[in-house]
Amino acid sequence: MARKAxxxxxxxxxxxxxxxxxxxxxxxGYSGSSLKDVANVLGLTDAALYYYVRNxxxxxxxxxxxxxDVGRETLDRAIAEGKNGLDTVRRYLRxxxxxxxxxxxxxxxxxxxxxxxxxHRDEILEISRDHSARFEAVLExxxxxxxxxxxxxxxxxxxxxxxxxxxxxxxxxxxxxxxxIVAEFPGILSAGLEH
Amino acid sequence: MARKAxxxxxxxxxxxxxxxxxxxxxxxGYSGSSLKDVANVLGLTDAALYYYVRNxxxxxxxxxxxxxDVGRETLDRAIAEGKNGLDTVRRYLRxxxxxxxxxxxxxxxxxxxxxxxxxHRDEILEISRDHSARFEAVLExxxxxxxxxxxxxxxxxxxxxxxxxxxxxxxxxxxxxxxxIVAEFPGILSAGLEH
DNA sequence: GAAAAATTTTAATCTGGATTAAAATAATGC
DNA sequence: GCATTATTTTAATCCAGATTAAAATTTTTC
Numbered sequence: 001m002a003r004k005a006x007x008x009x010x011x012x013x014x015x016x017x018x019x020x021x022x023x024x025x026x027x028x029g030y031s032g033s034s035l036k037d038v039a040n041v042l043g044l045t046d047a048a049l050y051y052y053v054r055n056x057x058x059x060x061x062x063x064x065x066x067x068x069d070v071g072r073e074t075l076d077r078a079i080a081e082g083k084n085g086l087d088t089v090r091r092y093l094r095x096x097x098x099x100x101x102x103x104x105x106x107x108x109x110x111x112x113x114x115x116x117x118x119x120h121r122d123e124i125l126e127i128s129r130d131h132s133a134r135f136e137a138v139l140e141x142x143x144x145x146x147x148x149x150x151x152x153x154x155x156x157x158x159x160x161x162x163x164x165x166x167x168x169x170x171x172x173x174x175x176x177x178x179x180x181i182v183a184e185f186p187g188i189l190s191a192g193l194e195h
Numbered sequence: 196m197a198r199k200a201x202x203x204x205x206x207x208x209x210x211x212x213x214x215x216x217x218x219x220x221x222x223x224g225y226s227g228s229s230l231k232d233v234a235n236v237l238g239l240t241d242a243a244l245y246y247y248v249r250n251x252x253x254x255x256x257x258x259x260x261x262x263x264d265v266g267r268e269t270l271d272r273a274i275a276e277g278k279n280g281l282d283t284v285r286r287y288l289r290x291x292x293x294x295x296x297x298x299x300x301x302x303x304x305x306x307x308x309x310x311x312x313x314x315h316r317d318e319i320l321e322i323s324r325d326h327s328a329r330f331e332a333v334l335e336x337x338x339x340x341x342x343x344x345x346x347x348x349x350x351x352x353x354x355x356x357x358x359x360x361x362x363x364x365x366x367x368x369x370x371x372x373x374x375x376i377v378a379e380f381p382g383i384l385s386a387g388l389e390h
Numbered sequence: 391g392a393a394a395a396a397t398t399t400t401a402a403t404c405t406g407g408a409t410t411a412a413a414a415t416a417a418t419g420c
Numbered sequence: 421g422c423a424t425t426a427t428t429t430t431a432a433t434c435c436a437g438a439t440t441a442a443a444a445t446t447t448t449t450c
Contacts, residue, residue, distance in 0.1 A: 009396090009397095009447090010396085010397090013397090027309060028309045028310070029224050029225065029226060029227070029306065029307065029309070029310070030224065030226075030227065031224060031225075031226030031227045032224070032225065032226045032307075032309060032310055034436080034437055034438085035437075035438065035439095036437075044397095044398070044399090045398065045399055045400085046437085046438080046439095047398075047399065047400080047401095047439085047440085048397075048398050048399075050438095050439075050440080051396090051397060051398075055438075055439075056437095056438065056439090111224065111306060111364065112224065112227075114222060114223045114224070114227060115223070115224070115227055151383070152375075152379050152383075155375060155376065155379040155380065155383060156379075156383050158361075158362075158365060159358045159380060159383045159384060160358075161361070162357055162358040162359075162360070162361030162362065162364075162365075163354045163355075163357040163358045163361070164357075165357070165361055165364075166353075166356070166357030166358070166360055166361050167353075167357065169306065169357075169360070170353060170357075180347075180350060181350065184347050184350040184351075185350065185354060188346065188347075188350060188351050188354045188387055189354060189387070190387075191386070191387030191388075192383055192384070192385075192386030192387035193386075204417095204426085204427095205426085205427095208427090229406080229407055229408085230407075230408070230409090231407075239427095239428070239429090240428065240429055240430085241407085241408085241409095242409085242410085242428075242429065242430080242431095243427075243428050243429075245408095245409075245410080246426090246427065246428075250408075250409075251407095251408065251409090391450105392449105392450095393448105393449085393450090394447105394448085394449075394450100395446105395447080395448070395449085396445100396446080396447065396448080397444105397445080397446065397447080398443105398444080398445070398446080399442105399443080399444070399445080400441105400442090400443075400444085401440105401441090401442090401443095402439105402440080402441085402442100403438105403439080403440075403441100404437105404438085404439075404440095405435105405436100405437090405438080405439095406435105406436100406437095406438100407434100407435095407436095408433105408434085408435085408436100409432105409433080409434075409435100410431105410432085410433075410434095411430105411431090411432085411433100412429105412430090412431090412432100413428105413429080413430075413431095414427100414428080414429070414430085415426100415427080415428070415429085416425105416426080416427070416428085417424100417425080417426065417427085418423100418424080418425075418426085419422105419423090419424080419425090420421105420422090420423090420424100
């Protein structure tokens with residue numbers, strides 16, 4: 001309820017909590033994971049979580065917000081560094097997958113949106129739509145600069161995003177597999193874009 | 196508890212129930228959908244569902260079994276009709292998407308497996324693994340017959356399946372969109388396989 | 391090292407939703 | 421139409437898991 005001096009410690013713990021929550025939600029789903037499940041991962045009691053968050057719903061909400069931030073950052077970076085549309089797509093895929101399969105684990109999944117309360121749901125949906133729109137814009141740029149063959153950017157975007165979003169469903173932390181994903185997926189998912 | 200004469204009616208109702216359940220689970224997740232939610236779709240009371248099923252867990256379980264059957268059938272059909280590996284993949288994609296976006300709605304999602312009890316979970320996981328293995332075999336055949344460029348079939352299979360499995364997350368019954376998916380996805384997802 | 395603030399736990403409550411049993415209604419066979 | 425069977429509802433019960441309040445413990449400050 002109070003936090004002044006140790007802003008850092010508090011934020012650090014909260015961060016751990018959000019990651020633990022994201023992992024649980026990924027594995028068992030929102031309603032499928034109890035607060036005790038999340039707390040166990042942290043070596044805490046379920047009640048302790050209320051020190052960091054108002055209620056369970058806020059927990060998912062924050063997971064999504066954070067996922068949105070990470071998604072935006074990786075896309076920003078890919079756009080900043082990409083030489084052309086296709087190169088930008090490939091970089092985005094790699095950066096995204098590095099985070100998802102990295103030791104910090106997947107940030108969040110976009111599956112529990114219906115569980116959010118209306119205001120939060122709308123906010124997250126808008127963030128999600130923005131992200132998709134930006135990604136589609138990258139595809140369009142690629143078509144214009146000639147690095148990507150003409151295609152339905154909406155459908156192509158959905159296809160690629162689907163593949164990415166599904167990864168947490170079958171990737172469970174095995175680093176060997178993780179490295180393989182990072183190595184293979186960008187190529188596989190972008191192969192269809194070329195002329 | 197009893198059923199003799201009207202085997203047909205009973206099966207018919209059960210069928211409707213499974214589809215309603217699958218739709219709910221897709222939209223809100225397993226624990227997120229109450230039996231009342233499922234019953235509402237059917238114009239029934241939650242208690243009525245117990246006439247068809249022992250408990251809620253059995254409901255998801257049956258959804259998965261059915262999804263497995265449908266998946267196997269579409270793959271069977273694609274394999275039977277496919278001229279070569281690539282053609283088989285494309286057919287499978289089309290058949291699968293036609294079912295998923297068809298008026299009977301998505302059959303089931305592979306997201307709630309952790310909610311199943313161990314025996315059921317193992318059974319469904321094996322069905323799922325079998326399906327993946329068969330799909331990967333199709334990819335291998337395509338590589339051998341020269342219709343598909345050499346690739347890591349495991350990763351490629353996961354990438355394609357992920358795209359497919361994610362569709363129910365963003366497709367919510369709009370027939371126009373459904374037709375577009377059927378028209379575009381097979382091409383998009385198989386474009387990267389060609390030489 | 392003691393007071394104050396921060397963090398976590400213990401021990402209740404409270405609630406939605408699964409489950410059950412008995413009763414009510416609808417369908418079917420004769 | 422009557423008796424039997426099939427289907428659904430009504431009205432409890434039951435329980436896991438969210439939430440809360442007060443107490444205990446740990447950390448920080450000076």
